[in-house]
Amino acid sequence: MSSPVLEDFRVGVRDWCRVHVPVGWRVGQTGVSDAEFVGFQREWFQTLRSGGFAVPHWPREFGGGLTVAEQVVLYQELAAADAPRLVLAFVAVHHAASTLLAAGSEAQRVRHLPAILEGEVWCQGFSEPGAGSDLASLRTVARREGDDFVVSGQKVWASGAQYADWCLLLARTDPVAPKRKGISYLLMDMRSRGIDVRPIRQATGESHFCELFLDEVRIPVSQLVGAENAGWQVAQSTLGAERGLTMLELAERLGNAGLRWLVEECARPGPDGSRPVDDAVIADRLAQFETEIEGLRVLCRDVVQRYEAGRVGAADASVVKLFYSELLQRLTGFGAEVGGLSAQSVLRKPSSGGWESGAWVLDFVGSWEWTIPGGSSEIQRTIIGERGLGLPREPQ
Incomplete structure (x- = not known):
């Protein structure tokens, strides 16, 4: 997937992150008021927009136009630079935009897509x-x-x-x-x-x-x-974004920040000087997580590429959503386990962060959010079985 052009793009993104990612934002966004959170998120969105990175998955005429390979590089570099997430704009730039682009009228797209770029939530x-x-x-x-x-x-x-x-x-x-x-x-x-x-x-x-x-x-x-009365079909565009395209960024963040913090947690000496990573069972679990995360990354890229080519399967997004949400749950749960008593005392996390922050107990509790919304894990398995594998429908 690498090429001289793509490597030049990576260098450009890395240099941009070095200049524009807010220093100390995690501390600054911990325990803030709603107004401070909203203000920070609006400013960060416009910063990303100025670099051409706010809506990379949108069509070029609306401010996007990056290829799948460029999007992967972008999210890798943002994760590596520990950049804040677009929490406030998440539904707008993913769910609302994908719905309007797939099923909205021209008037609706003209009215709302530019407004989203200006900060419409x-x-x-x-x-x-x-x-x-x-x-x-x-x-x-x-x-x-x-x-x-x-x-x-x-x-x-x-x-x-x-x-x-x-x-x-x-x-x-x-x-x-x-x-x-x-x-x-x-x-x-x-x-x-x-x-x-x-x-x-x-x-x-x-x-x-x-x-x-x-x-x-x-x-x-x-x-x-x-x-009118055809909203169920339109909603599949929204749910497809929630289950599929949004995962490209989340997979890179889980693989970069989440796994990195978990390895650091396991390498930290305990009161007796021993390190969890020196235990063969724990080292094996870390290797398993790394393998699963790489598999998730490949799945995400494949789904996005086939989505752009018009060849995405009916259950593909459900496969990605199910895999990510349950992997997130296992990884954060393991972090809370190896973190011991000290992990139980970290009861605040940054408002503009992701589901993996290193505050393991809060991350683990929050991870259950992913196995329920957008269709629970049970619903995803039903979709995969019926629409992906062609199994008989469950009886009504």
Whole structure:
């Protein structure tokens, strides 16, 4: 995959990171207020944008255009430089953009893609208290009144909704149709009347997720994505991004920062002077993690390349999402185990970091987030079996 042109690109990214990655950001972003977190994230997004690195996976005409090989190099170098993650813009640059590019109208793309580059923040209103993994059972209702849909219902696990300007919303527009046939996909302005956002405090002490309570929220019909009652098909673009394309960056961060910190943890002498890495069983586990991470990297690159070539399989993104989330869980759990009692006392981590921060107990608790949203591990295995391997569908 290496070439003189690609190596020149790597050198350029590495030099850029040396100048632009904020020094000491991990300490500065630990224990900060919401306002400090948002301000830092907005500034970092614009810094990346100025270098041409904020949306590398977008089409060139919208500010992206990097090849898959260049994206791999970019994420390798960002991880190696321990750069902050785009936490605040994550849903916007991945989920919202992939949906608009795949199924949005020209007016919707022109309206929102440039706005995302200017800092427009998005959240996702899919899951409900009774419709998580079985998303098609959602009960939020949107009834048509003239040029508007009037929406009422409840959403949960909406990441970053307390900061969002817009929301990707699924609602039932035909209550008598089969459950996957009567859903529409709407773009909801979070400043609309009738929206109540309530952050959910998590076990880690953060409030990353929110509940949304919608009471007669009016959404113009012009903000319908795709055809009315065809939102389930549109949602697959969003879920495909969540399960597939976003993993390219996450795999590099897990392999660079996550594995590096785990090796450092295992090489640190304990009170008696012994090092965990000198134990043959632990050394074998580290080698296993390194092998699995390299496999994840190869999977991610392959999926992105086939996605760009129009040859991605129906279950490919689910394979990547399942592999990443369970590997993340095993790696962070192992870090908490070998870290011993001292690992239990680290109870804060940087707000702009990833799921692997070296705060092993918090990382492990947070890793369970990945085996549930975007389709639980059980749902991913069902998709792989039915759509990837052609096995018979489970009985209803």
